[in-house]
Amino acid sequence: MNKSSVKVQYDATAGLWSRNALSPVVGALALLGSCMLLISTRWGIGGYPDSLVYIGVARSILNGSGARFFNNMGEFAPVTQYPPLYPSMMAAFGIMGFDPLIGSRWISALLFAGNAILVAYIIYRITLSPGASLIGSFFALSSFPMVYIHSKAMSEPLFIFLVFLGFSFLALYLQGSRPSMLYLSALTIGLSCLARYVGIAFLLTGPVAIFCLGDRQWKERLADASSFFILASFPLVSWVFRNLWLAGNAVNRTFGFHPPAIKDLLPSIDTMSLWLFPEGIVDSAPWLWRSILAIVFLTLYWLAQKGNLSRSGYIHLVGFCLLGYGGFLLTSSSLNDQPLYFDTRTLALPYVAIMILTVSITTNWLKASRLEAKSWRWFIFDCLIITVSAVQMSTEFYG
Numbered sequence: 001m002n003k004s005s006v007k008v009q010y011d012a013t014a015g016l017w018s019r020n021a022l023s024p025v026v027g028a029l030a031l032l033g034s035c036m037l038l039i040s041t042r043w044g045i046g047g048y049p050d051s052l053v054y055i056g057v058a059r060s061i062l063n064g065s066g067a068r069f070f071n072n073m074g075e076f077a078p079v080t081q082y083p084p085l086y087p088s089m090m091a092a093f094g095i096m097g098f099d100p101l102i103g104s105r106w107i108s109a110l111l112f113a114g115n116a117i118l119v120a121y122i123i124y125r126i127t128l129s130p131g132a133s134l135i136g137s138f139f140a141l142s143s144f145p146m147v148y149i150h151s152k153a154m155s156e157p158l159f160i161f162l163v164f165l166g167f168s169f170l171a172l173y174l175q176g177s178r179p180s181m182l183y184l185s186a187l188t189i190g191l192s193c194l195a196r197y198v199g200i201a202f203l204l205t206g207p208v209a210i211f212c213l214g215d216r217q218w219k220e221r222l223a224d225a226s227s228f229f230i231l232a233s234f235p236l237v238s239w240v241f242r243n244l245w246l247a248g249n250a251v252n253r254t255f256g257f258h259p260p261a262i263k264d265l266l267p268s269i270d271t272m273s274l275w276l277f278p279e280g281i282v283d284s285a286p287w288l289w290r291s292i293l294a295i296v297f298l299t300l301y302w303l304a305q306k307g308n309l310s311r312s313g314y315i316h317l318v319g320f321c322l323l324g325y326g327g328f329l330l331t332s333s334s335l336n337d338q339p340l341y342f343d344t345r346t347l348a349l350p351y352v353a354i355m356i357l358t359v360s361i362t363t364n365w366l367k368a369s370r371l372e373a374k375s376w377r378w379f380i381f382d383c384l385i386i387t388v389s390a391v392q393m394s395t396e397f398y399g
Contacts (some may be wrong), residue, residue, distance in 0.1 A: 009215055022130040026120045026137050029183035030113035038109045038151060045105040048345075051153035058090035058100035080243040081089075081252035085194035086155035104153040111157035111318065112150045116140040118164050121354065123359055125171070126312045127192060132363040136356060144274060145351040148344050155195050155348055156348050162192035163202060167317045170206060174213050174313050182210075182224060186231035193236040197327055203232050205324030213316055254337040264333070268342035269293060275351055300358055305363040322353040 042116035053069055057079055060068045067084045072075045086107075093103025120137035124130065140146055149156040166188035189206055193199035207225035214221040240250045266286075273282045273289040278298075282289050333340040340346070 009394050022124065022133060025130075026117055026133060029134070029137055029141065030116040034109045034113040034117060037112050037147075038105070041105050041108070041151060044101070045081050045108060047153035048154055049153050049308040050082065050155075051104075053079070054087045054153055054155070055100050055104070057084070057087035060102070061088060061091040062094045062100070074300050078243070078246040078247055080247045083155070083194045085191060086158055089158070096348055101153070102361075108150045108153070108157055112141065112146075112160050115146070115150075115157060115352070118161060118168070119356060120310065121316055122164065122318065122356055123221060123363075125137055125168075125314045126318075126356075126360040127367075129363050129367075131172060132359050136359045139355050140352070143351070143355070145344050145348045149348045154345060156345055159192055159195040159199065160349050160352055161188065161246050162188050162353065163199065163321065164318075166192060166202070166206070167209075167321055168314070170209065171314045172315050174210070174215075174317075182228060184229060184309070186228045187235075189228075190232040190235040193232075194239060196383075198325065198332070200236065201324040201328030202321070203229060203236070206232060207328060208321040208324075209317055212320075213313060227228060231241075254338050255335050256336075257335060259334045261329070265342070266290075268347060271342055271344055272351075275345065300361055304357075304361045306365050315357065318353050322350060322357075325349055325353075 025148050038080075057067050060066065065076075067079045068076055069079050069089065078138045087100070089107055090100035090103045093106060094100050098106070113255045116137040120133040121141040123136040124133040127133075149160075169181045169185035169188060173179070173185060185206065189199065189312045192202060207229045209226040210228055211221045214224065216224075232397070243252075269290050270282060270286055273286075273293050276293070277289055329340065329342075
């Protein structure tokens, strides 16, 4: 046996070992992050204005009154403005003997681990790189946006988990898996609408992705897209009919046409700057950090052109997810009379999508460049990863 064949066998064995070791390592990392979140919230999970409603609705469900809370008139009335899935999960913990406030802490801890594992899975399916998967899961557990939403009684962690799980099922279906994956995807996306109403964006994004990315005849793709839309819409349609029957309104929203100006979108750029830099630095020179952020995105676009990502259905679906969510936010800010804040909570899902894209694009570019393991470029890349990780963690503590 010559040396080249021995090297090929060694590389194949090393790759198999990496794949086999990835699941327990990612699981251990996610468990560690979950435990750290439980320790840091041992005096109680953080609150948000909406948290009061979620907890109140959960206690109302436990008392047998259904999804009810005090409205603007001070009446104990059916809740329509807030979707029911998150408070229902809190109430489920109440059935097990936990107060809903305690239940929300455990929900956040479980979803903290679940989202990290899901991010690692998606990145691995895109890049086939265990190292990239670990980097993605680390960012999912250490970045400011993810720690922020998981340390408070918010519906965002559940929403993010359902959306990316739904698109993962859809990716499996588009790659030739069983038709049941299509139905699982539609059901999961439908449940995301009951976690946050913005999930409506994916009732449309999913069918568009099926039609654009599928490799079957257009009539079959149209049938799949229609099946997805009908099944995914069912949970939300049922909830809307319940609201109309009990309260006389669908989601307690008023609408008008008022397209946002450019200045109204600048807060979203400042929020994205907080993904990388502490708040004090961003506030001191916002235009500088906006420019740096633009350079970062232009660099990612350049790397995406250099790296070969066209073979991965997962990365296309993450891109569809990002475009659908962004399009819905722009539409909502133009039509919804309620103010829309482009804060860390609202942009948490785009952070996850962009983080997945960034890690995947960079990894595939490095693979396409065929850099040697001891190359100075690898050294610079390692230093960049360490720097970004350190800055993200400092943003978490001082942002």
